[in-house]
Every structure is written in structure tokens, then in C-alpha cells.
Amino acid sequence: MRLARPLENLIDQLLKLPTIGPKTAQRLALYILKMPENEARQIAQAIIDAREKVAPCSTCGMLTDVDPCAICQDQGRDQRLLCVTEETSDVIALERTGFRGRYFVLNKNFHLMDGFNLDDLHLAPLIDQLASGKVQEMVLALNPDIDGEVLSRYLADLARPYQVRVTRLAHGLPVGGDIEFADEITLRRALEGRHDVQP
Amino acid sequence: MRLARPLENLIDQLLKLPTIGPKTAQRLALYILKMPENEARQIAQAIIDAREKVAPCSTCGMLTDVDPCAICQDQGRDQRLLCVTEETSDVIALERTGFRGRYFVLNKNFHLMDGFNLDDLHLAPLIDQLASGKVQEMVLALNPDIDGEVLSRYLADLARPYQVRVTRLAHGLPVGGDIEFADEITLRRALEGRHDVQP
Numbered sequence: 001m002r003l004a005r006p007l008e009n010l011i012d013q014l015l016k017l018p019t020i021g022p023k024t025a026q027r028l029a030l031y032i033l034k035m036p037e038n039e040a041r042q043i044a045q046a047i048i049d050a051r052e053k054v055a056p057c058s059t060c061g062m063l064t065d066v067d068p069c070a071i072c073q074d075q076g077r078d079q080r081l082l083c084v085t086e087e088t089s090d091v092i093a094l095e096r097t098g099f100r101g102r103y104f105v106l107n108k109n110f111h112l113m114d115g116f117n118l119d120d121l122h123l124a125p126l127i128d129q130l131a132s133g134k135v136q137e138m139v140l141a142l143n144p145d146i147d148g149e150v151l152s153r154y155l156a157d158l159a160r161p162y163q164v165r166v167t168r169l170a171h172g173l174p175v176g177g178d179i180e181f182a183d184e185i186t187l188r189r190a191l192e193g194r195h196d197v198q199p
Numbered sequence: 200m201r202l203a204r205p206l207e208n209l210i211d212q213l214l215k216l217p218t219i220g221p222k223t224a225q226r227l228a229l230y231i232l233k234m235p236e237n238e239a240r241q242i243a244q245a246i247i248d249a250r251e252k253v254a255p256c257s258t259c260g261m262l263t264d265v266d267p268c269a270i271c272q273d274q275g276r277d278q279r280l281l282c283v284t285e286e287t288s289d290v291i292a293l294e295r296t297g298f299r300g301r302y303f304v305l306n307k308n309f310h311l312m313d314g315f316n317l318d319d320l321h322l323a324p325l326i327d328q329l330a331s332g333k334v335q336e337m338v339l340a341l342n343p344d345i346d347g348e349v350l351s352r353y354l355a356d357l358a359r360p361y362q363v364r365v366t367r368l369a370h371g372l373p374v375g376g377d378i379e380f381a382d383e384i385t386l387r388r389a390l391e392g393r394h395d396v397q398p
Binding site: 001002003004005006007009010012013014016017018019020024026027028029030031032033034035037039041042043044045046047048049050052053054063064065066069070087088092095109 | 200201203204206208209211212213217219223225226227228230231232234236238239243244246247248249250251252253262264265268269270286287288290291294308
């Protein structure tokens with residue numbers, strides 16, 4: 001049996017998305033065909049609206065519908081602390097911790113292994129901020145993988161002329177994690193980062 | 200931090216879909232914002248096209264973009280065998296088994312528990328087929344739950360005037376299933392349905 005072509009096409013389109021396999025794509029497509037028509041249209045319209053109205057902030061690179069973004073406009077934030085992340089989703093996670101500095105989002109869309117050009121990163125707005133003299137510390141919140149290592153060194157070099165302290169997030173055991181099951185690199189980092197127990 | 204409103208809206212829209220939780224919705228939304236613009240538009244357009252061009256077949260109820268659907272038009276199918284399913288997705292599964300009769304899809308969008316009216320099922324095309332005299336056997340391929348039980352009895356009653364044999368899919372242990380872990384209802388059905396071992 002051949003599926004209706006527009007249904008087949010919808011399944012193919014949904015398969016482009018991460019975490020969606022063939023079974024889920026079929027289930028979602030059939031669900032979309034069964035839900036009220038206006039609700040299905042709202043999903044399509046939300047995709048179009050998001051693409052039309054959301055873009056990286058020209059100052060910090062975070063995805064936003066106002067430019068500069070709400071965080072860049074917020075005068076109550078600590079201007080001395082600049083946190084560099086790979087993605088807007090990392091900012092969302094960091095905001096939940098109560099961090100109230102500012103951000104610079106790299107919008108990194110390559111993997112080191114695939115070969116990439118660091119010039120593609122559009123770092124000019126970051127350099128402007130480092131050169132402004134307001135930033136005292138640049139916190140590198142990059143993923144603990146090879147790309148994160150390479151980028152961290154590259155960004156640390158970039159910051160050197162501007163007398164900005166460069167720090168990185170601590171590595172170690174995740175809270176609730178079990179030493180027995182920690183991989184050796186994480187455990188080595190946890191040992192290197194050991195600190196005094198507060199009395 | 201407030202997310203960009205169109206991004207927040209896209210996350211809310213994706214949350215309407217089954218199997219999509221808040222974390223996946225955020226991940227999908229951010230992915231959609233990062234993928235090439237025309238690919239994102241293709242997803243939106245596929246939703247709109249599917250809703251505009253796909254509808255239940257007027258003969259069998261299966262979701263199709265041509266009416267009558269390809270299966271109803273297929274003269275090579277056994278017209279004597281009519282298989283009743285709840286959803287188009289069940290037809291897709293049954294086609295994979297090599298079944299080459301015809302179908303009637305109920306497009307059941309209610310649960311017995313929520314209270315429903317059997318008149319909502321649009322059974323007129325099914326009655327037409329039973330009355331045509333071509334159908335010799337109606338195979339009920341309904342889910343093994345309370346709704347499936349009630350519907351099976353209802354449909355068997357419906358077929359009685361037409362001298363059509365009414366059968367149901369066998370219940371029993373799933374292939375590869377373990378007796379130890381089978382629930383008691385499945386195991387009881389497997390016992391009831393026991394058959395002679397072929398020599």
C-alpha cells in the first residue's frame with residue numbers, strides 16, 4: 001500500500017527533526033491529520049512565525065524577537081560578568097541557576113571533526129565587548145567535549161589583550177552521581193578540582 | 200529570562216503533539232530556528248498540505264488523497280474479505296502482514312469511558328458493503344481493550360442480517376513473548392485459543 005502522498009511527505013518532513021524516528025513521525029503525522037484543522041494550522045503558523053520573527057541578538061547572539069534582546073537591555077545585570085555559551089538553550093539552562101551576568105552565544109553550527117573555520121563564528125561583537133573595558137570576567141560555559149576544549153583555548157587567547165579574567169565551568173561529579181559509574185575523565189577532573197571541606 | 204514570544208509559542212504548539220514533552224519541544228523548536236529557512240518552511244507547508252489534501256475515503260474511511268482510495272480502487276483485492284480497523288495506522292500495520300482483502304476504517308476518536316454515541320461512527324458505508332452481498336467475511340481488527348470488545352459485539356450485531364461471517368483477530372502470546380511475564384487475561388485468551396500441534 002502506498003500512503004497518501006501528502007501524508008508521506010509530512011512524515012518525511014517530520015523525520016528531519018532530531019529525536020523523531022520513523023514510528024514517531026508516522027504517529028505525529030496521523031495525529032496532525034486527526035486533530036482539529038485550526039490547531040494543525042496553528043502549528044504550521046508557529047513554525048513560520050518563529051522563523052520570521054526570531055533571530056540572533058546583534059549584541060549577544062541569543063535568539064530573540066527584539067534587538068537588542070531583553071537580557072542585553074536589562075540594566076540590572078552584572079555588566080562585569082560575560083558568560084560565553086554555544087547555544088541559546090545553554091542560556092536557558094544557566095538562567096535557571098540564578099546567574100545574572102550577561103551572555104555571548106556563539107551559535108556554533110559545526111563540529112571540529114567536520115573541519116571548520118573559526119572565522120565563521122562572528123566574534124566581532126564579543127571582541128567589542130571585551131575591548132569596552134566593562135567586562136572583568138569571561139566565563140566559558142562550553143560543553144566538556146573536544147570542540148569545547150579547542151574553543152576555550154581559542155577564546156582565552158582572544159581575550160588576552162584585554163586584561164579580562166577567563167574562567168571555565170568546573171568539571172566533576174554530577175550532583176546525585178555515583179563515583180562507581182563516573183567515567184575516568186570526569187573522575188580525574190573531579191580529583192583535580194578537589195577543594196577543602198568547609199568546617 | 201522570558202523566551203522570545205514566537206519561540207515560546209512554537210514550543211507550546213509542539214507540546215500539543217503526542218510523545219513530545221517540554222524538553223523535546225524546546226529542543227525541536229530551537230532546532231527549527233537553526234535549520235535552513237526553506238527546510239523549516241517545508242515542514243509548515245507539509246502540515247498545511249496534508250490537512251488540505253488528505254481526508255477519509257468515502258468508501259472505506261482510510262486517510263487518502265484520492266477518493267476512492269487506492270485500496271478501494273484495487274480490483275486485485277479479495278472483495279469477499281473486509282477488515283474493520285479503528286485507524287489508518289492499523290491498516291498500515293495489517294498491509295505489512297500481506298493481508299490483501301479490503302478495509303473499513305472507523306476513525307474512532309472517542310473512548311468508551313468518556314461516554315460516546317455509536318451513531319458518530321458513520322457506519323452507513325459499512326452497512327452498504329455488507330448489504331451488497333460481496334462480503335463473505337468481516338474480520339474485526341480492533342484493539343484488545345474494553346472499547347474493542349464493545350465495538351466488536353456492536354459490529355457483529357450489525358452484520359447479523361447480512362449472512363456475513365464475523366471473525367476477530369486471535370489473542371494470545373506475542374511472538375517472542377515470555378509466558379512468565381504475560382498478563383493473566385492474555386494468558387487466559389492464549390489458553391482458550393489453544394490448537395493442535397501440527398505433526
